[in-house]
Amino acid sequence: MLTEVTALRYLNPLRAGGSVPGIVETDDLGTYVVKFTGAAQGRKALIAEVIVGELARRLGLRVPELVLVDFDPAVAAEEPDPEIQDILRASSGRNLGMDYLPGARDFKATTPGNGGPMVDVDPAEAGRVVWLDALTGNVDRSVHNPNLMVWHGRLWLIDNGAGLIFHHRWSGAHASLLKRYDLSNHALAAFGPDVPAADARLAPLVTEDLLREVVALVPEEWLAEEPGFSSVDEVRAAYVHHLAARARGSAAWLPDGFATPEQLRRTEAERAAARQAGRPAWLQHVPDLHGKPTAAPDWSRHID
Secondary structure, X not given: OOEEEEEEEEEEEOOOOOOOOEEEEEOOOOEXXXXXXXXXXXXXXXXXXHHHHHHHHHOOOOOOOEEEEEEOHHHHOOOOOHHHHHHHHOOOEEEEEEEOOOOOEEOOOOOOOOOXXXXXXXXXXXXXXXXXXXXXXXXXXXXXXXXXXXXXXXXXXXXXXXXXXXXXXXXXXXXXXOOOOOOOOEOOHHHOOOHHHHXXXXXXXXXXXXXXXXXXXXXXXXXXXXXXXXXXXXXXXXHHHHHHHHHHOHHHOOOOOOOOHHHHHHHHHHHHHHHHHOOOHHHOOOOOOOOOOOOOOOHHHHOO
């Protein structure tokens, strides 16, 4: 099971993410980036974080340690933002923590105008990350929002909560069982991901036994009262069945056709032109600063 810790001190919110996670100190002398059940994405994002993150770890990818954080909103009584306080008050009980990596940097995808790569990623590693995202339907690891960090010269996967798209509407999950997601704009596209090699290596490892082990890590209360299911055990079995069947049928959904630097440059120019055209006339001469790629939060900036 995941390690359970108790929150002792709420340090800072991370406003770069839509879920507004917070940096929290706990009773194991650890510091964690905590995602809260009361955030807009709700418990489904935390379920995906556990399943995708722990599956990635078992497939040999680097993911910061995940823990369950018992959170009492009283430890964050000094947080001045009323909207964040609303999230924290709605998050009493178990939440999800990801080990804070001191000094970690945001991964900057190699895009036109962004210079060379900040870390060496070989095609084999890039292929494994892309394969995992294709398996789990995570289209959120893009050049504009990499959800990757660089720590001690190595790539680490964070923010996997956008995966498992199918569990947001279980009634339509079967229809997306072998769906091919568009990952042409993946954050690692420029590194020539060897997806076929990753498929040959990883697909046989994603067995029902492995998936049962991973899904068992999700707290029962996050799975309770799921519409269409009579028990938590049924919900766990549905995750196992869907992902195991998807791994067996990987030939149908392997991604290809990654964007070239020229295509990325053209897409960026088109996006910038569209944004500029939509601005009021009195703002047309002001530089557009909103089109910059959004990277994962730089945790090192938020610790006193």
